[in-house]
Amino acid sequence: MDRNIYLSKITLKEAKQKIEEAILEKKIIFKQESELIPVKEALDRITAEPAYARRSSLHYAAVAMDGIAVRSQDTSNATESSPVVLTHQKDFQYVNTGNPLPDGFDAVIKIEEVAPLEEGGKEQEQLQIYKSVFPGLNVRQVGEDIITSQLILSTNHKIRPMDIGALLAAGITEIVVRKKPRVAIIPTGEELRDPTEEELKPGEIVDFNSQMISNYIKQWGGQPVVYGVVRDLEEELKGTVISAVGKEDIILIIAGTSAGSKDFTARALRESGEVLFHGITIMPGKPTIAGVVYNTPVIGLPGYPVSFLIAAWEFVLPLLLRFLEIPLPLNKQADALISRTIVSKVENEEFLRVKLAKMEEQLLAYPLSRGAGVISSLVEADGIVRIPAFSEGLTFKEEVTVDLLDDNIDYGNTIINIGSHDLLLDVLRNELQTAHPELRFASFHTGSMGGLMALKQGIAHMATSHLFDVESGEYNFPYIRRILDGYDLLVINMVYRQQGLIVAKGNPKNIKGIGDLLRGDIVYINRQKGSGTRVLLDYLLTEHKIDTEHIRGYQQEEFSHLMVASAVANQRADLGLGIYSAAEAFKLDFIPIIKERYDAIIPQRYYSSDRMQKLLAIIKTEHFKEQVAQLGGYDLNHCGKILIDGKTN
């Protein structure tokens, strides 16, 4: 294998400097063009020239009050004791707000401040006035808002709705704006398939990176141009890049950017132009490339979706805004405490995705999946914590600065659940956001014990748990008394649910019960330590006097019922212990073992909050219960029932 084209690996800052230098040295040239478009259609476009007012607004002197137009000099002698009498048409005219000030008049007296000489109709021939007025009184002068030749918008201004108003008011109906930069998006890899393909073979993957970046390019003010997929052929890629140069302003190549045998993006770039850098010490995002081909910037973005987006945010957005000549948006940040210890590699700067929520007044940052391939971690993320290179990571409740992905979220409206996984948590989350769009519910599946520990650590508003205690035969209470001794909390039943063995459709290996775990032809898929299901398994094994050493696959651990079902569905294992609804989701067979209690444990101080009360109102609705019942294997008769309310000691 040709492994000689290694990554150069420079820091993110150095990489940005390389691009900056290429711009200053005119290796990269932005061929800016502008176009004249109607102002009505100019929203969000960037001015390429200054716009100066063509006419004043108001363009005529206007009456500002209902009343009479007068000549101010005629009023100079008027006083309370010796009013001046004015005659209609000759000395005054009746006027309404918005009327042009009649020729020869220079002020307006409010109708309330004049008195008719005689009783009578609405419009009198003669009126008395009691004080002198100055020229311009109650008159809106020409240019009150905008005056001819005044600068309305500078160059490099992003046009907003009120700008459109001011431009039109100033008689400007067309405006010169920058053409949207064309951004070529070239996906590479013979494994890529269009998202609309129904069936995917192993090894094929959906090309959703092209769609994500297209939508970002639009949001950022550019025009995306998606090219056909280039298969893993260096010549084909070179040809495509060369054909894009001249037509497009920025070229993006997706994937093929690392140093494997099929990763030829760097080679193609080197041979058709110049590589500015190949590889950055960030994670995710390491195999990013930048180059120049005939003065056109080319960015090679890694194929893993999180690496892809981080590289796009760090390199494509700045390049595009540079092209448009508008400043980068400010980096919105928040300070938070990290919810758990994170060990990080010293050689890289890590972009750790986090969810944010307030525990009482303290903002906490909850680390999400760190995999470069886990796009769902970005869907879930509120922000990014940058762990610098040469740091070994973060310690529990260390203060961190979070770069916010969206600064329009009220983190005080987020409920954090940590604990045991169940499919009903997704239903609950959706129902909450349906009823209360401003509330958010986030669930971390660390297992039941993890949930109780999270309450103790003060990092969760609630914990879900189904811990079976062998000695007492009780669920949860003994564990709560042990771990949360002295806490003022509530235990609320969510459901009773069916636990059992999840086996392949039709049960081809004829599995009958726990005893079959000893069979040599069977592979088990386990749950992680501390999960209620693992506690249950180990209890069942003790009861059946089965030594875990003799169970094939006992070491394979997954973190949710769905992952266990998925492992069985994909023939990674023949069986796993889990809940009925997970088997049902994957259309698998199920051998019932036990009906267990699944509770929510909520500290009193969170229980009374408005958001928690709204959440608990949801679980009592018929709509919620119906949906959970449909998942299968649930008994909802006690759903919402308070089992403990008060101090646990």
Add this chain to the structure above:
Amino acid sequence: MDRNIYLSKITLKEAKQKIEEAILEKKIIFKQESELIPVKEALDRITAEPAYARRSSLHYAAVAMDGIAVRSQDTSNATESSPVVLTHQKDFQYVNTGNPLPDGFDAVIKIEEVAPLEEGGKEQEQLQIYKSVFPGLNVRQVGEDIITSQLILSTNHKIRPMDIGALLAAGITEIVVRKKPRVAIIPTGEELRDPTEEELKPGEIVDFNSQMISNYIKQWGGQPVVYGVVRDLEEELKGTVISAVGKEDIILIIAGTSAGSKDFTARALRESGEVLFHGITIMPGKPTIAGVVYNTPVIGLPGYPVSFLIAAWEFVLPLLLRFLEIPLPLNKQADALISRTIVSKVENEEFLRVKLAKMEEQLLAYPLSRGAGVISSLVEADGIVRIPAFSEGLTFKEEVTVDLLDDNIDYGNTIINIGSHDLLLDVLRNELQTAHPELRFASFHTGSMGGLMALKQGIAHMATSHLFDVESGEYNFPYIRRILDGYDLLVINMVYRQQGLIVAKGNPKNIKGIGDLLRGDIVYINRQKGSGTRVLLDYLLTEHKIDTEHIRGYQQEEFSHLMVASAVANQRADLGLGIYSAAEAFKLDFIPIIKERYDAIIPQRYYSSDRMQKLLAIIKTEHFKEQVAQLGGYDLNHCGKILIDGKTN
């Protein structure tokens, strides 16, 4: 005049409650509809149903490292001292990153961690391994990112580019989103003209409100439907509203909302449905109406553009987002000190528009024009200070909370100039933003004396001035020594410029000089006290021994050269004292009187800042000088020359 339909006048909060009640009482009904659209086109749309994963991502177990696929059980005895030998095809297969894990294998060993049994080619028949591996090592399992049946997006979620990625990864190619609410925009008033009309008669106004609100509706996620202009006929308006009900989700009527004789919006609403409120104690925005016609909300927005937008932000945006079921964006705020005393009416809550800038580390808020008709004040504004009802206003440097219109601006990059007006300031502003898109320049025209006072008060980074001192015959220096005694500052010449009498084209009244101000057939337009031009006039009058009492129009004051020229151009006055370039901008005649020096005064502590250095670099460029020269009447030979550098005492 029928003045009986008076405004009811309730507070903004009460007005919002009225709408809230109408929704709760089901007077207002949101007829939400949804539609199925391709995920690729779903950016910024709102989910109307939850989206659950149709397939897992990854959907196959994938190799995560280049190496060999093995069965973990075959490796259980391998150690450093007694390696296990594996045979190609039988015990292992060569695999690359991204390959599907071959059937029957459950782990991958990195290529770097195996050793060939013999020297030789790339792919050996037999390999040695030195340690045992566990199942799943270097394998990306099915569902690593997304697992079948998992909730991807809840209802009421605004779709972002990464959501599109996750949806496509989860096999979801179409999604149910809320239809965009249709918002009818009905402009009223026979004086309205289309913005494209070249010539406007007095009394006609451009309908730009429709265009502003259309663009906001789009930004907010609705679909604007602009109706033809309804003239001032009550029946026509009623008919239009009735025809819109059923077709549109929200109806907006522009103007005709106050209580004048032609303001029939309230009457039309009352007769076709119900008025919820008419008039709010806010300024601008007082004559806002809300009503319901056949369960459809109708908002009557005032016609003055600032009133119009404030009412739209306060009522239309919340209604639209309520319809879409997404929360209002968070109100972004900043604390600042107000730059001058503001007297406010006690009966209203005032929405004071302000510009923001940092003076050293302190954020200052600069009040802009308070007129309800001044749309340019919103173009210029960074935020709104809400002065509550029952407050008499704000005192100089009082701390205020500013609601930000845009939270992406670095106020530390703004330069505030206060002082004398000149047309070159617009050129300077545009040149600065052209060269440095991240910098902003804002100029307040209070006159030269106002500029020096602003420096003394610490509310300006620079002041422009052309104050003539009679005794010394010098410009600016004597005033600076008097007002800014002991200040460490620089005086930098901008230009020398021609001052003179601005008179009508062709000089029809045959004006020859200052002496003509005494003529009875001539009206003068003056500048405000404290402006350099007023100082110059008063000096000239003393020299000519002219008593100001004998000058017609001496009381009429304007705040800029352009406003003076505009007054002459519009025959409000026959002449005014001003600069040549202002006369030129209005194609007026000009009688030169004096060539004066126009300087910038900059305190040393701002002079050295990066932003100020960039500004001063601009005025030395040929491009700047050429553009100023084109305005006419300027001598730029000393432009940028430092006249004083150091302490003034």
